Every structure is written in C-alpha cells, then in structure tokens.
Amino acid sequence: MRKIISNEEFKRVLGPLAAFLLIMMFNMFFTPGFFNMQIKNGHLFGSFVDIFNRGAPVMIVAIGMTLVYATGGIDLSVGSIMAISGAVAAYMIRPDYTKGVIEYGTLPPLFAVILIPLLVAGLLGLWNGILVAYLKIQPIIATLILMVAGRGIAQLITQGQIITFEYPEFQFLGSGFLLGLPVSVILVIVMLVLVNFLTRKTALGIFIESVGSNPTASFYLGINSRVIKLFSYLFCGICAGLAGLIVTADIKGADANNCGLWYELDAIASVIIGGTVWGGRFTLFGTLLGAIIIQSITTTILSRGVAPEQILVFKAIVVMAVTLVQSSNMRKMIVDSVFVANRKTDKTVNKGLN
Amino acid sequence: MELKTIKNYIPLFATIFVFILIYTMGAMLYDNFLSLRVFLNLFLDNAFVGVIAVGMTFVILSGGIDLSVGSVVAFVCILSAKLLEVYQINPFLVVLVCLLFGVFLGTVMGAVIHFFAVPDFLVTLVGMFLCRGLAYMVDLQSIPIRDELFLAVNTMGINFGGGVNFRLISIIFIMVWAAGVYVSHYTRFGRNIYALGGDVVSANLMGIPIGKTRILVYTMSSTLAALGGLLYAVYTLSGYAAAAQGLELDAIAAVVIGGTLLTGGVGFVEGTMVGVLILGLIQTFISFQGTLSSWWTNIIIGLLIFSFILLQRFLSLRSDTDQK
Numbered sequence: 134m135r136k137i138i139s140n141e142e143f144k145r146v147l148g149p150l151a152a153f154l155l156i157m158m159f160n161m162f163f164t165p166g167f168f169n170m171q172i173k174n175g176h177l178f179g180s181f182v183d184i185f186n187r188g189a190p191v192m193i194v195a196i197g198m199t200l201v202y203a204t205g206g207i208d209l210s211v212g213s214i215m216a217i218s219g220a221v222a223a224y225m226i227r228p229d230y231t232k233g234v235i236e237y238g239t240l241p242p243l244f245a246v247i248l249i250p251l252l253v254a255g256l257l258g259l260w261n262g263i264l265v266a267y268l269k270i271q272p273i274i275a276t277l278i279l280m281v282a283g284r285g286i287a288q289l290i291t292q293g294q295i296i297t298f299e300y301p302e303f304q305f306l307g308s309g310f311l312l313g314l315p316v317s318v319i320l321v322i323v324m325l326v327l328v329n330f331l332t333r334k335t336a337l338g339i340f341i342e343s344v345g346s347n348p349t350a351s352f353y354l355g356i357n358s359r360v361i362k363l364f365s366y367l368f369c370g371i372c373a374g375l376a377g378l379i380v381t382a383d384i385k386g387a388d389a390n391n392c393g394l395w396y397e398l399d400a401i402a403s404v405i406i407g408g409t410v411w412g413g414r415f416t417l418f419g420t421l422l423g424a425i426i427i428q429s430i431t432t433t434i435l436s437r438g439v440a441p442e443q444i445l446v447f448k449a450i451v452v453m454a455v456t457l458v459q460s461s462n463m464r465k466m467i468v469d470s471v472f473v474a475n476r477k478t479d480k481t482v483n484k485g486l487n
Numbered sequence: 488m489e490l491k492t493i494k495n496y497i498p499l500f501a502t503i504f505v506f507i508l509i510y511t512m513g514a515m516l517y518d519n520f521l522s523l524r525v526f527l528n529l530f531l532d533n534a535f536v537g538v539i540a541v542g543m544t545f546v547i548l549s550g551g552i553d554l555s556v557g558s559v560v561a562f563v564c565i566l567s568a569k570l571l572e573v574y575q576i577n578p579f580l581v582v583l584v585c586l587l588f589g590v591f592l593g594t595v596m597g598a599v600i601h602f603f604a605v606p607d608f609l610v611t612l613v614g615m616f617l618c619r620g621l622a623y624m625v626d627l628q629s630i631p632i633r634d635e636l637f638l639a640v641n642t643m644g645i646n647f648g649g650g651v652n653f654r655l656i657s658i659i660f661i662m663v664w665a666a667g668v669y670v671s672h673y674t675r676f677g678r679n680i681y682a683l684g685g686d687v688v689s690a691n692l693m694g695i696p697i698g699k700t701r702i703l704v705y706t707m708s709s710t711l712a713a714l715g716g717l718l719y720a721v722y723t724l725s726g727y728a729a730a731a732q733g734l735e736l737d738a739i740a741a742v743v744i745g746g747t748l749l750t751g752g753v754g755f756v757e758g759t760m761v762g763v764l765i766l767g768l769i770q771t772f773i774s775f776q777g778t779l780s781s782w783w784t785n786i787i788i789g790l791l792i793f794s795f796i797l798l799q800r801f802l803s804l805r806s807d808t809d810q811k
Binding site: 293 | 782786
C-alpha cells in the first residue's frame with residue numbers, strides 16, 4: 134500500500150482523481166438517478182456506465198495525443214482523421230451509395246473494413262509526422278493543414294452525403310458487448326495495455342519524454358528524435374482512425390461534417406488534465422482519468438438539459454484553469470504573493486521562453 | 488547580409504507570380520474573369536478574411552499564433568445579430584461592444600501567454616473553443632439582420648456604373664491593411680514586433696518591452712477579428728454560430744502565402760494582401776468552373792499552404808542548424 138502511495142505516477146494522478154470524485158459527488162446530490170444502473174439484455178445501462186461507453190473514442194484519441202504532446206507537439210487533425218477513417222469504412226461497405234444506388238453489392242470482409250481505414254489513418258498520421266519531424270514545420274501548423282483539408286477529403290469520399298449502412302459485424306465495434314462490457318471499452322483497455330507495455334517496458338517512453346523535454350540533449354545522446362516524433366504522430370493517427378471507426382460503427386453512418394468534430398479539444402483537454410507536460414513526462418493513466426473527467430462533465434451537463442454545442446464553454450474553462458494551475462509561473466506568483474518576497478530577477482528568466 | 492535580404496523577398500515574389508499565374512489562367516479559360524467586377528469582388532468577398540489576416544500577420548511576425556480568430560468572428564457575428572434584432576440595441580453601441588470584446592479577449596489571452604508562460608497555441612485554442620461555445624450560447628439558430636445601419640453599410644460604396652460597385656466593406660479592408668503596413672514599417676511598435684519575432688532573448692536584452700509588445704499583438708489580432716466579425720455580419724446580413732469554421736487556417740494561409748515566415752521576424756503586411764487575393768482567386772476560380780464542389784476549396788488551400796511552407800523551408804537559412 135505504501136508503495137502505491139509513494140509511487141510517482143500515483144502522485145501525478147492524485148489531482149485529477151480528486152476532481153473526478155468531486156464531479157461524482159456533485160452528481161450524487163444534484164442529478165437524480167445518475168448512479169442508477171439497470172441490466173437490460175444482460176448489459177449494464179445507466180448514466181454512470183455511459184461515461185465509459187461514450188467516452189471510449191475520446192480515450193483512444195487521447196492515448197495517441199498523450200505521446201504526441203509529450204514529444205512537445207500537438208495534433209489538431211485527429212477529428213478530421215476520425216471523419217476520414219469513418220468515411221472510408223462506410224464507402225467500402227456501400228461504394229455506390231454516393232451515386233444513388235441503394236443496393237449494397239457484395240459486402241467486403243470485416244477485417245478489410247477495419248484494417249484499410251486504419252491504414253489510411255496511419256498514412257495521414259505519417260504525413261503529419263513527416264511534416265513535423267523531417268520538414269520541421271511547427272506541429273500546430275502542420276496538423277492544422279490536415280485539420281481543415283482533412284474534413285474536405287472526408288466530404289470528398291462521402292460526396293457531402295451521410296453514408297448509412299447495415300453491417301452487424303462491423304456495428305459490433307461500436308455498440309456490441311463482450312463479456313458484459315461494451316466492445317469500445319474493451320478496445321480502450323487493449324490500447325492502454327499495449328501502449329503502457331510499449332512505453333514503460335521498453336525504452337520508448339523515456340525516449341519520447343527525452344525528445345520532448347530537451348531535443349538538443351537527446352540529439353547528443355544519440356536518440357533519433359525524428360523517428361520518435363514520426364512514430365508518435367503515426368500512432369496518434371491510428372488511434373484517431375480507430376476512434377473514428379467506433380463512432381461510425383455506433384451511429385451506423387459516416388457523417389463527414391460532424392464525425393470527430395471538436396474531438397481535438399477533448400483529447401488535448403484529457404491529456405492536460407491528466408498531468409502530462411507539454412514536451413516532457415507523460416502519464417497514460419492520468420490521460421485516461423482526464424478523458425473520464427471530460428466525459429463526466431459532458432454527461433453531467435447534458436443531463437441538465439444544456440445543448441451539446443454549449444458544453445464547449447465549460448470544457449474551455451476547465452482546460453484553462455488546469456493549465457494555469459500547472460503553469461510554474463502561476464505557482465511562483467502564488468508563492469511570491471504569500472511570502473511577499475521581491476523576486477523580480479526570477480520572473481524575467483521565464484519571459485518569452487515558452 | 489545582402490543575400491539574406493533578397494532571400495526575405497523571394498516568397499513575396501513567388502506569391503505575386505502565383506497570383507498573376509492564376510489570374511492569367513482564369514482570364515484565358517473564362518470570358519468574364521478579367522472584368523473589373525470580378526476584381527473588385529475579390530476585395531469584397533474576402534474583406535473579413537483580409538482584416539483578420541492583417542492581425543494574424545502581426546501575431547506570426549511576433550513569433551506567435553492565434554487560433555481563436557474564426558470563433559471570434561462567429562461569436563461577434565451572432566452577438567451583433569442578437570443584440571440588434573432581439574434586444575433592439577443601438578447599432579453604434581453594438582459595434583462598440585463587439586470591438587471591446589475583441590480588445591478584452593486579446594488582452595487576456597496575451598497576458599496569459601506572457602505572464603504564465605503557457606504555450607500560445609494552447610491559450611488561443613482554448614479561446615477558439617470558448618468563443619465557439621459562447622456563440623452557441625447566444626443562439627443555436629441563425630438570426631437575419633434587418634438593422635438599417637448595417638443594411639446601409641452593406642450597400643454603400645463608390646459606383647462605377649454598369650453594376651460595378653466598390654463597396655464600403657472593401658474600403659474598410661483596404662484601410663485596415665494600409666494602417667497595418669504603416670504600423671509595421673514606420674512605428675516603434677512595428678519594429679518591436681519584428682525584433683520580438685526575430686529573437687526573444689536578444690529583444691529582451693536590447694530593452695524592448697517584450698511583454699507589452701506581445702500582449703498588444705494579441706489585443707490587436709482579436710480586435711481585428713472582432714472587426715472582421717462585424718464585417719462578416721454586414722456582408723452576410725445574418726448571424727450564425729457555426730459560421731466561419733476553419734477561418735483561422737484561411738487567415739494563416741493568407742499570411743504564409745504572403746511571404747511571412749512562420750517562425751516569426753520575417754515578412755511583410757503587404758504580402759498578406761496578395762495572399763488574401765490569391766485565396767479569393769481560388770474561390771472565384773472554383774465558382775467559375777462550376778462543377779467542383781465546395782470542399783475542394785479546403786483541399787486546395789491546404790495544398791497551397793503546404794507548398795508555400797515547403798518553399799520557406801528551402802529558403803530558410805536557420806533550418807540547417809536547427810535541431811528541433
């Protein structure tokens with residue numbers, strides 16, 4: 134027990150954990166029936182379960198975003214990649230739908246419907262990675278290109294229509310249950326275990342943190358920062374692709390305009406709330422907790438009858454608050470004001486070095 | 488030294504070349520492409536993008552980025568419509584409120600970036616989502632504007648006869664751009680921005696007020712975005728919370744295509760005008776072509792911005808030593 138409490142990773146997620154408990158307590162008192170759970174057709178249902186179920190795509194995107202964020206980058210294109218991967222999957226199932234043909238033709242095999250969109254998503258991630266790692270374009274601009282152009286590509290694939298489909302095996306990915314758990318949640322667990330193994334049981338995690346916190350030092354240590362960055366963007370793209378498939382399979386349709394819209398904020402918010410530093414240490418469990426917090430905020434606000442678009446305001450405020458609390462200058466200012474010490478020289482050090 | 492100065496101008500020349508190229512292509516392919524009306528419409532249709540791009544030029548010159556502009560436009564646009572049509576508030580007051588919102592937001596974002604050393608993209612990304620959410624809070628539906636002043640500004644202009652009208656909206660855009668050119672070349676503030684974008688540490692050591700400059704740059708950008716929002720409201724005569732999505736990329740594209748280096752410190756407000764006109768030309772081209780769908784605009788702008796960044800990369804002297 135003592136070992137767990139003194140654990141570095143545990144200390145980092147303490148803040149988010151407290152925030153999560155606070156939201157849950159709010160719901161316990163103010164949202165009637167929030168913790169009510171029912172078993173329908175052998176599956177769990179209820180607002181609380183919904184947090185994990187609905188939050189699964191954000192969690193998966195956020196896992197990929199964590200790695201990118203830790204290398205000192207950011208990926209704004211995740212929402213668009215989600216839309217593209219969903220559009221590709223739907224297009225494969227009903228290739229003639231955009232031409233007005235209602236018939237399905239022969240259904241492609243399931244593994245193709247899943248693998249090819251993931252491949253496309255991976256290629257898009259690779260594109261981001263090449264722009265950032267090899268052409269040295271700032272991550273924000275490099276991924277902004279795909280954020281805007283990507284939605285255009287998704288619309289191009291669906292020809293501006295919403296491709297709806299019936300493909301039970303594929304839908305299983307979004308709304309199925311396995312061993313009583315939603316498949317999407319199982320996918321989150323699989324991804325988490327996989328990434329945790331890759332980053333914590335091999336040196337990859339340390340490489341990522343090293344490249345993020347001090348690129349020059351990592352270069353002299355002989356770490357190939359380009360490959361590390363390339364990998365993180367590639368992986369983030371695949372994560373976004375998977376999330377796109379889950380969303381598309383869940384609603385049985387590819388909506389190029391709305392699939393994955395605003396997911397970049399949710400993913401970035403999850404990463405920041407979880408305590409990952411921009412260019413530096415990351416924690417996957419913190420990110421997971423961050424995603425759960427974001428989703429519980431969404432579910433809480435939705436259950437109070439607020440329009441989904443307006444939730445953006447609350448999320449933005451939460452992200453800003455957490456960022457400010459984490460900012461070292463903010464902490465210094467608080468310390469300064471408490472101890473009334475004149476530390477002017479310290480303040481100038483941090484000027485403009487962001 | 489001399490070579491470096493020439494290098495700074497190469498992207499601008501490339502931009503002008505691309506502009507002439509697209510224009511010639513359009514003129515050869517389509518009958519009325521070369522008319523005065525089409526040319527003047529370039530200024531009208533892109534007035535709001537242009538005003539925002541001028542502000543964005545200063546932000547990028549200072550080494551920063553402002554992602555919030557598109558959402559500010561949407562918020563100001565729907566806010567003005569709501570205040571005018573639902574609450575029947577005096578239009579001049581509405582304009583003042585909207586501009587003050589821009590001043591306030593920009594100053595707050597700039598202050599957070601400077602004093603708390605939070606990355607600029609993060610702060611302005613939060614601003615982007617905040618304003619979009621606020622816009623939806625004002626109203627989920629679109630509101631038509633029937634206010635007399637806004638209607639008057641919409642139609643006002645210098646008439647050239649034959650339906651050719653140089654509208655006030657375009658004139659405001661050109662005035663803002665001219666003011667931007669003046670500020671960048673002939674004021675201390677303008678030179679401070681270049682110094683800040685060139686090298687923060689040296690600028691600080693030279694005694695340039697980097698805090699004041701940086702905050703003012705964001706104040707200016709958000710205020711111009713608010714002005715852009717008002718122009719958008721006047722131009723479309725309606726307010727809609729989902730309007731102007733992806734506008735931040737258009738503005739950034741105009742700046743980059745205009746020859747300003749994304750790393751800051753190098754570039755011209757003059758070029759931004761050409762960048763805006765190129766974006767406008769592409770849209771005109773697509774509407775003349777007729778069969779291309781609207782999403783092609785996004786894809787082509789993405790490709791164009793990519794190729795100009797690539798050009799910058801090859802020209803940039805820093806790239807060889809930069810290990811980041």
